[in-house]
Amino acid sequence: MSIQRADASRADLKSMLPAEIEAFVAELGEPSYRARQIFDWVHNKGVAEIDEMTNLSKSLRTALGEVAFVTRLRLVAQRESQTGQAVKFLFEVPTGERIESVLIVDGARRTVCISSQVGCPLDCKFCATGRMGLVRNLTPGDILDQLIQVSAYAHERGERVTNVVMMGMGEPLLNYDAVVRALYLMRQTEGVGLGGRRITVSTAGYVPGIRKLAHEELNVGLAISLNATTDAVREELMPINRRFKIDDLLEVAREFHQLRGYGVTFEYVLMDGVTDSDEDAVRLAQLTADVPCKINLIPYNELGSESDFRRPSQARLKAFYRALEGAGAEFTVRESRGRDIDAACGQLFDNQEAAVAAH
Numbered sequence: 001m002s003i004q005r006a007d008a009s010r011a012d013l014k015s016m017l018p019a020e021i022e023a024f025v026a027e028l029g030e031p032s033y034r035a036r037q038i039f040d041w042v043h044n045k046g047v048a049e050i051d052e053m054t055n056l057s058k059s060l061r062t063a064l065g066e067v068a069f070v071t072r073l074r075l076v077a078q079r080e081s082q083t084g085q086a087v088k089f090l091f092e093v094p095t096g097e098r099i100e101s102v103l104i105v106d107g108a109r110r111t112v113c114i115s116s117q118v119g120c121p122l123d124c125k126f127c128a129t130g131r132m133g134l135v136r137n138l139t140p141g142d143i144l145d146q147l148i149q150v151s152a153y154a155h156e157r158g159e160r161v162t163n164v165v166m167m168g169m170g171e172p173l174l175n176y177d178a179v180v181r182a183l184y185l186m187r188q189t190e191g192v193g194l195g196g197r198r199i200t201v202s203t204a205g206y207v208p209g210i211r212k213l214a215h216e217e218l219n220v221g222l223a224i225s226l227n228a229t230t231d232a233v234r235e236e237l238m239p240i241n242r243r244f245k246i247d248d249l250l251e252v253a254r255e256f257h258q259l260r261g262y263g264v265t266f267e268y269v270l271m272d273g274v275t276d277s278d279e280d281a282v283r284l285a286q287l288t289a290d291v292p293c294k295i296n297l298i299p300y301n302e303l304g305s306e307s308d309f310r311r312p313s314q315a316r317l318k319a320f321y322r323a324l325e326g327a328g329a330e331f332t333v334r335e336s337r338g339r340d341i342d343a344a345c346g347q348l349f350d351n352q353e354a355a356v357a358a359h
């Protein structure tokens with residue numbers, strides 16, 4: 001992993017692992033405990049300026065400032081859903097673009113949905129972010145800072161973030177190095193300290209990235225957006241299916257289970273007249289019958305009049321669940337939180353009024 005530098009001449013301390021900060025301060029002639037102090041300032045105290053690291057000598061702060069900086073996103077807006085089940089954050093990254101993160105409240109669970117790219121190149125037809133195209137990749141510091149800032153917000157409310165999903169704007173596995181570095185940083189017990197399975201990476205099905213992720217010592221959960229039971233329909237909905245077919249996804253899901261010892265989750269969005277027939281339910285059960293996996297059904301969230309898709313009726317949803325159960329599959333249903341603030345799946349994109357998310 002190489003450190004990504006948003007500022008070509010200076011290194012982002014928020015993107016560096018503890019051992020890297022140690023090597024970095026050693027080059028400045030400083031002992032290793034300085035690295036621990038810096039890591040604490042960046043990850044636990046959330047400072048934006050090196051000058052705020054007041055237990056470092058003035059001379060060290062000056063020297064550090066010449067070769068390093070700390071990524072800090074600017075909070076542009078924050079909005080809570082009427083039900084209180086989601087809070088959406090609009091951030092500006094140092095290069096000026098805007099991204100979104102969402103805090104999702106579910107019982108005692110507090111999950112942060114994090115963006116990995118500004119926009120997304122994959123153009124899934126049901127996704128607001130896909131309409132933007134790819135603007136740019138986020139750095140590890142940009143990715144991590146979403147979690148640090150939302151965690152600080154939760155802390156102010158007397159709550160603690162328990163889970164992370166890489167399910168915001170962007171395809172995480174197409175910004176692999178930055179995302180994986182951010183995941184390793186989230187795991188550091190001296191910092192955020194979120195354990196492996198409390199983090200889930202959600203992908204549209206970029207198979208080489210899934211294979212690579214399975215070999216990382218991360219133990220993160222993996223969700224694959226399946227969303228169709230035939231290649232013809234999936235190709236219409238998700239152009240990535242031209243490269244990676246449903247069979248490829250099933251095969252890589254089996255590999256993932258063999259390597260990691262736990263299965264992937266297949267996400268399946270139910271869209272009226274597109275993916276919600278009884279035949280789809282039976283095919284979904286058949287496709288996944290010999291794959292160790294979970295199935296997560298998500299009734300579609302409409303994006304107002306711009307949307308080409310509709311949420312199925314309650315009766316159709318129930319019929320689909322019955323057919324899937326009848327075909328022998330186990331599944332869960334996820335009703336997206338925060339629909340009233342456009343903070344539900346497929347509704348994240350760079351719009352200051354409306355906004356939010358992906359897979």
Ligand code: SF4
Pocket residue numbers: 120121122123124127128129130131168169170171203204357358359
């Ligand atoms: S669903 Fe995910 S992969 Fe597809 S366009 Fe949206 S952000 Fe990209």
